[in-house]
Amino acid sequence: MSDDFAQRYGPWALVAGASDGVGAAFADALASRGLNVVLLARRQAVLDEVATGIRNQHGVETRTLAVDLASPGAAAAVAAGTADLEVGFLVYCAGADPDFRDFLSNTIEAAETMVQRNCVVPMQLCHHFAGAMVERGRGGIVIFGSGAGFIGGPNMVAYGASKAFDMVFAEALWSEVHGKGVDVIGLILGKTDTPSLRRLEHQRGTLASEDESPADAVPVSDVINEAFANLTSGPTVLVGEQMRGVGQLLASMNRNDATRLMAEMISTAMGAD
Secondary structure: OHHHHHHHHOOEEEEEOOOOHHHHHHHHHHHHOOOEEEEEEOOHHHHHHHHHHHHHHHOOOEEEEEOOOOOOOHHHHHHHHOOOOOEEEEEEOOOOOOOOOOHHHOOHHHHHHHHHHHHHHHHHHHHHHHHHHHHHOOEEEEEEEEHHHOOOOOOOHHHHHHHHHHHHHHHHHHHHHHHHOEEEEEEEEOOEOOHHHHHHHHHOOOOOOOOOOOOOOEOHHHHHHHHHHOOOOOOEEEOOHHHHHHHHHHHOOOHHHHHHHHHHHHHHHOOOO
16 A cells, blocks of 8 residues: 555655644655655744654655745745655645634734735645656645635635635646646645644633643644645545534525625634623
8 A cells, every 4th residue: 555655646745834733644654655855934943853754754855945835935945855756645734814803903914914825825835846746647735724724714815815825726736737647635624632732822812721622623633634635536525523513504605695604603712792
């Protein structure tokens, strides 16, 4: 099984956002299937720790790239750092929203950073790596999206818009390359039990400790399992029963009504009047 997977998607995978949470778990799962892994994130020390664990556990090669994906030239730096590798699998898992704040109470620079990291850089990386995958007639691309991209809602104006871009981009890219041997999925997540979600909910007072798991969050292991189970079933994969239910509900509604519903739900969740 791992030999077949490595032949189809190897020899190297690149995982953006690999320092913790879903990204680190995805990198580990790829290594368990026989792929060497490039780990990409901002924090070199954390990347080194993840890389050591993967090498020790799975015996594959690793490389770390400490790059801030919101910085100018980030994609070019990644391309240069992998120029000697044959990357057959790309995972873009960066781009969570650390703020969940009203658009006008935040800076425009924060919104621009979100668009750079969530839209511009994954588009640039896909353009760079997908061409070689198409030439080889094999490869895989996973772009992480969010239910926030289904419909506009308060406190995630730029984030929701960026995730709508990711979803449509993955669908459109799939339409062009899936017939040429390259699998593409947009993996749409709802609440997922990651360190960043725990920190956010602890700051908001909904969790007593960052060691707690939100009761309604999907475990990271479920995300990984559903991703690999549906890798050839693109272009869009909704993860978890709750997210699939939300997708069906919103698809059955007028967009204006759905937007009003989203605003009411978030206001209720935030304890607003």
